[in-house]
Amino acid sequence: MGRDFAAEAxxxxxxxxxxRLRILDLLRDGEKCACVLNDEMGMxxxxxxxxxxxxxxxxxxxxxxxxxxxxxxxxxxxMASAAGMLRGFTFHRSRQQKKQDCxxxx
Numbered sequence: 001m002g003r004d005f006a007a008e009a010x011x012x013x014x015x016x017x018x019x020r021l022r023i024l025d026l027l028r029d030g031e032k033c034a035c036v037l038n039d040e041m042g043m044x045x046x047x048x049x050x051x052x053x054x055x056x057x058x059x060x061x062x063x064x065x066x067x068x069x070x071x072x073x074x075x076x077x078x079m080a081s082a083a084g085m086l087r088g089f090t091f092h093r094s095r096q097q098k099k100q101d102c103x104x105x106x
Contacts, residue, residue, distance in 0.1 A: 011082050014058035019043070020051050024074065027061065031073040058082070 014020055019041070026032060026040055038048050052072060055061035059078035063070045 008085050010054075011058045011060065011078075011085055014055050014060050015082075017051070017054075020055055023051060023055065024060070027072060027074045031064075031071050033066075034070045034072065037072065 015024075023037060023041065026037060032040075034045075034048065034052070037052075038045055041048060052061065052063065052070075055072075056063055060075060060082055061072050061078070062075045063072050065071075
């Protein structure tokens, strides 16, 4: 079975916005209610919801309902998966694979 590049792109999308990075930084201290994140981020609830959806869809953040509020935290499993994806894109493939040099035949 091949890699799911679309799912992997969703994970990296979560990291490519400064607001989402700031949210992740706030969550490093532990679980936070959406109302606290709203106050600390100083953004409208609808904007926070947009960013939280991207973070949750990526698997990096997880939410838990408590009454009318959602409490968010960093997902250890999601972060480990994201770290593994990054390693997978940045480590060289096996040296045993034949190196293809497009100019070698000239």
